[in-house]
Amino acid sequence: MTNTTRLLLLAATLSLAACGFHLRGSDLKGMQFAFKSLYLKRSGETPFVSDLRRALTSSKVTMTEKPDQAELVLEVVSEQTAKQILSLSGSGRVKEYQLFYRVSLRAYDSQQNDWLQSEEIVLSRILPYDDEQVFAKEQEESLLYKDMRVDAVAQAMRRLSRAKPQL
Template structure:
């Protein structure tokens, strides 16, 4: 019985590997950028900025300390989270929330030539809510925001990979 289980597990793993399955977050490997150095112009060291720095560093693109050292400046214009009531129960209690996360950014070089025009990375998730499990729902909400932040970092890196100077 144990041998059969091990064989089935091995076949399952082999099938997943053969179909091209990758764990979430593992798709940002062997990243190639069209620039050699980057400066992150931000309004503070938010969790998004810290995760973006880590991701860039992991992909051999160490952010520099000043704009003079950078070939490209990535400006994080704004970062915002939202929480709106999506649906109510018959008794008027909240049943679902819509969580939102938006990062506005743009990229330009030393001559202020746009590489990425100002654009938003927008993500939404639905959080079901129940008063009976408030602590669990708070943790789930925090995890959803963390996941959206990670997705926004991945989208930002993908945009940077495709970034080129805009022709006027």
């Protein structure tokens, strides 16, 4: 590697760092919360719940086993995925689907004071569809749902970082 190449590489790296660029999800680790411990109330162990627990733990929030041990209870009220036809071809075949990922959250403390009143996170993505690539489109659909789940966790973390008791 020549000195010119190294210099250009260094300049590119420094300019990315100077403009505030960071990888998606890396901003979740340094979040500050108004609570130290949290109980995650959910109906089952879903990938969203696992990802959220992992993000909270990496942000130094203590996860408790019982709600009375926690400063805050975060209830995952619902988590849903949906798919609807967005457009059809002239012959009536599906050209595009719109995928939806919806999570409803509520946070409250031991005195039942709301910190987050039934917040709903709704995300959507467009999936171009082709009958000749069914398997590939199924994989793309699952990747889009995973991407929306990651975005939903990030949004939930940002909302929790701003949460305060609403008296």
